[in-house]
Amino acid sequence: MGEVRKLQKKLRQIENLEIKISQSLTPEERVKIFRKAELRTRLAELLLQLSGPQQTPGIVGEGKQEKMKRQVEATSEALPSHSPSATKIPKIPKIPKGEAEPTGRQKKTDSQKETVTRGETGRQEETGGQRETGAGGEQSETCLAVTDTSPKDNQEDAEFTALKASWEKAKFRLRSLEGHSDIITCVVAVDNLVISGSRDTTVKVWHVPTATEQRNLGGHTGGVTCLSAPPPEYCRRLAWDRSLGDKERFILSGSADCCVRIWALSTGQCVKSIYTFNAVTALCFVPEGDGYIITGSDGGKVQAWSWQTMDNCQSINAHEEAVTSLQSQGPLVFSSSSEGGVSVWEGLCTNRDPLRLLHHWDAKVTGCGSQGGRLTLSPRGDRLFVAYGRANLRILNWRTGTVCRLTNHSSIAGVTDCVHQTGGLLIGSCYDLANGESTLNLFSLPQCRYLASLTCADAPRILCFAAWLTGSGGHRWVTGGRDLTVWEQLPSSGKQRGDVTTKRDSRLDASLMESEGDSEDEEHSDDYDDDKEEDYTSQDASESGSTSWLRCVLQ
Incomplete structure (x- = not known):
């Protein structure tokens, strides 16, 4: 997973470099941007490996695998080849299935489901006192209330199904x-x-x-x-x-x-x-x-x-x-x-x-x-x-x-x-x-x-x-x-x-x-020490990415 994270960081830096100072690129920056296709191809190769049956499913969408394969094949002649990494890639924890309200996780059974009550509907139940301004430590547990399935829930499901079907035809x-x-x-x-x-x-x-x-x-x-x-x-x-x-x-x-x-x-x-x-x-x-x-x-x-x-x-x-x-x-x-x-x-x-x-x-x-x-x-x-x-x-x-x-x-x-x-x-x-x-x-x-x-x-x-x-x-x-x-x-x-x-x-x-x-x-995809020659930042385009763009470093 380390190489994937490293490639992601480099691609983000290149994308932000293009966004921020596209009209005043130095020769070194142009070389870095020129390498974007090569880095993308390598990232696509690794993501295809991660999406294989030996890894946790869901990392790469099925519909994108063929596109990534075509991307790798199309650039294989123009770009240097890379051998797959021998490093064992850790499994990513599976994301639980089921529907959820916006403030927590929801699990449905045959007769009942857990729903998160929201403050804006007047049904919120707080598990603790309000966090102090600027508090850092552990976050408060999300409050879950167990309710029986009601006709209203069934109606909402039906309305959602109809809405989903209409957008599929949009x-x-x-x-x-x-x-x-x-x-x-x-x-x-x-x-x-x-x-x-x-x-x-x-x-x-x-x-x-x-x-x-x-x-x-x-x-x-x-x-x-x-x-x-x-x-x-x-x-x-x-x-x-x-x-x-x-x-x-x-x-x-x-x-x-x-x-x-x-x-x-x-x-x-x-x-x-x-x-x-x-x-x-x-x-x-x-x-x-x-x-x-x-x-x-x-x-x-x-x-x-x-x-x-x-x-x-x-x-x-x-x-x-x-x-x-x-x-x-x-x-x-x-x-x-x-x-x-x-x-x-x-x-x-x-x-x-x-x-x-x-x-x-x-x-x-x-x-x-x-x-x-x-x-x-x-x-x-x-x-x-x-x-x-x-x-x-x-x-x-x-x-x-x-x-x-x-x-x-x-x-x-x-x-x-x-x-x-x-x-x-x-x-x-x-x-x-x-x-x-x-x-x-x-x-x-x-x-x-x-x-x-x-x-x-x-x-x-x-x-x-x-x-x-x-x-x-x-x-x-x-x-x-x-x-x-x-x-x-x-x-x-x-x-x-x-x-x-x-x-x-x-x-x-x-x-x-x-x-x-x-x-x-x-969350930690950028936490690695990059070599100096591989650093995709500059004084005008630091790792803070779009922060520099928002600071209006527009030379």
């Missing part, structure tokens, strides 16, 4: 939005418009039904790292002050140039620029009281700005490293950082110190700190879904500090970059380091039960995601990374053929959830 048409000259780092949707921010320093507005660029918003002097769209009622207030129409919508953009810019979408005019004195790595809008803009910096600072006056209300040294994500849920604000910490803030609707810290859970609790990667958040009630660059999603109960894992990839070579919720769905992106395949995995909410996976040939790594429902109830998504792509759902009854392959991975079905106490090989 068809999507894909269209590319071409115009950015560098990586797309963020996307948001406003009505029929998509707004994208890129490392090329521009913000672009796209009309989705026609797949055309409507406006190019230039003004930032550094890469654009984050976007946010204030609600219509707050846009009307600013539009009134700026003598614009009542239906005007605004967009917020944050950049490595230390500025937050506010744009009027109808005119493309920058109506306000806020200088933050720090490279902006994340932002969100809090729709409480007069409204607040919350920004996060590459140095871990969280700042609050009045929407009414645009003045700075509060500056907090909230995290030790770069703030990677900011999300609001009513009066609550959730922040994450590259060292693995997650904080929960309450908006007090005051012009002075509007944020008050409710909870802080460090990397020992979240389990996301050992990799030093790019955490992205998606809140839902008491639960916080966390993508942190590995094959699993984390589900943190931010009130109690209880953490569970949701399997988002059947192979330990998977990388999850973003997580999103829309229309009763939880959607996790996944990129396979071994074969370069990008996938969107769909789970039903609130149970987080696996539905299906969507992929298309040659899809690039998905770094950002936006989604909404059309007037007819269909799904429309936009994914960003090296390309900006619109995913438009087609009627299942129509004859038009979709561009997307829908499949189901039985390993995700059988291992929806496992408790935090269980082992996970991927």
Whole structure:
């Protein structure tokens, strides 16, 4: 297993190297990137060995074995051959089968099943006192309540079965939005418009039904790292002050140039620029009281700005490293950082110190700190879904500090970059380091039960995601990374053929959830001492991976 882990680390470093400084590669870095195909082939060979009958099943999906074999055969002539390692590979503990609620493991029998009660439904039973802020030690046991199977459970199972069957037949048409000259780092949707921010320093507005660029918003002097769209009622207030129409919508953009810019979408005019004195790595809008803009910096600072006056209300040294994500849920604000910490803030609707810290859970609790990667958040009630660059999603109960894992990839070579919720769905992106395949995995909410996976040939790594429902109830998504792509759902009854392959991975079905106490090989996949000549890091692209990207080292 050691060589697999070593190859995974090198491939992650190469992928992050390409993402961060693709326009200023040194000759040595170009050589490292050139070796990506060789490393992928070797990783595919090892994963095929691990997926054999002598090893624990489920490490590599059955459907991918043939693809990996073809990949190995196609590159065998161009690349140096490798003999299989003679080291005995330890068995990976089997993941228990059965369905699960989002905060623990669920086991069904003929007459009864164990279900985890959730705080957001009012049925949560705590096993102990609330963990202290920033507590590290052992995590509290997940509380399980035994209940009899009821007609309601049978109805939910039937509804889930019908939903799963409908997604197995889903068809999507894909269209590319071409115009950015560098990586797309963020996307948001406003009505029929998509707004994208890129490392090329521009913000672009796209009309989705026609797949055309409507406006190019230039003004930032550094890469654009984050976007946010204030609600219509707050846009009307600013539009009134700026003598614009009542239906005007605004967009917020944050950049490595230390500025937050506010744009009027109808005119493309920058109506306000806020200088933050720090490279902006994340932002969100809090729709409480007069409204607040919350920004996060590459140095871990969280700042609050009045929407009414645009003045700075509060500056907090909230995290030790770069703030990677900011999300609001009513009066609550959730922040994450590259060292693995997650904080929960309450908006007090005051012009002075509007944020008050409710909870802080460090990397020992979240389990996301050992990799030093790019955490992205998606809140839902008491639960916080966390993508942190590995094959699993984390589900943190931010009130109690209880953490569970949701399997988002059947192979330990998977990388999850973003997580999103829309229309009763939880959607996790996944990129396979071994074969370069990008996938969107769909789970039903609130149970987080696996539905299906969507992929298309040659899809690039998905770094950002936006989604909404059309007037007819269909799904429309936009994914960003090296390309900006619109995913438009087609009627299942129509004859038009979709561009997307829908499949189901039985390993995700059988291992929806496992408790935090269980082992996970991927958690220590990077714990090895690499030789100096094999070090895939640099001063501008350190092992912290996407952390450096979020720190906006954009030379």
